[in-house]
Structures are given as C-alpha cells and as structure tokens.
Amino acid sequence: MLPEKVKIGGFTWPVVYEDNLQSLRERAGEARFIDQVIAMSKTNTSERKQEVFIHEILEIIKHLYEIKLDHDNLSRIAVVLHQIIKDNPGIFDFKEVADV
Numbered sequence: 001m002l003p004e005k006v007k008i009g010g011f012t013w014p015v016v017y018e019d020n021l022q023s024l025r026e027r028a029g030e031a032r033f034i035d036q037v038i039a040m041s042k043t044n045t046s047e048r049k050q051e052v053f054i055h056e057i058l059e060i061i062k063h064l065y066e067i068k069l070d071h072d073n074l075s076r077i078a079v080v081l082h083q084i085i086k087d088n089p090g091i092f093d094f095k096e097v098a099d100v
C-alpha cells in the first residue's frame with residue numbers, strides 16, 4: 001500500500017492510479033510536475049508500486065532542488081532505498097535510550 005499523498009519540500013503530491021499508464025506510455029509511474037501529482041499504474045504488484053513510488057519521489061527531489069543526477073543512477077538509488085526501507089521496518093520507531 002502507498003499513502004494517498006506525500007509531502008516533499010513543502011509541497012503535497014497526491015498519488016493517483018491509472019489503468020493505461022503502462023500500455024499507452026510504457027511507464028509504471030510518473031511524476032507530473034504541472035499537475036503536481038504522482039500517477040501510478042494500477043497493474044503493478046504492490047512491491048513494484050513501492051519501488052516506483054520511491055523512484056518518483058527521487059524524480060521530484062531532483063526537479064525541485066535541481067540536482068544533477070542521470071536517470072540510471074536515480075533508478076539505482078531508488079532500488080537500494082526501497083530495499084533499505086523494506087529490510088529495516090520501523091527504522092525510526094525506536095525509543096531513545098539516554099547515555100547515563
């Protein structure tokens with residue numbers, strides 16, 4: 001499952017699902033900067049949707065902050081970030097222990 005929206009750099013990006021994104025445009029996901037929406041193909045598996053979601057977030061970060069990053073490297077970072085998030089559930093859900 002993906003959230004209904006994600007906030008990036010102070011902007012809220014709704015996540016929408018479309019039937020023909022993959023068949024018409026051969027894309028699993030798409031960050032639409034003019035509409036400010038993340039469009040996702042309905043036909044992906046949930047794990048693939050998550051990875052594509054991370055990919056589109058990176059596309060938005062790259063665009064908003066004018067980061068020079070080629071698409072191959074962006075795709076690699078998306079795959080690895082997705083793995084880290086999946087392999088470390090609740091990574092920030094710890095209770096801080098005071099050093100006494």
Ligand SMILES: [Zn+2]
Pocket residue numbers: 055059071
């Ligand atoms: Zn891309």
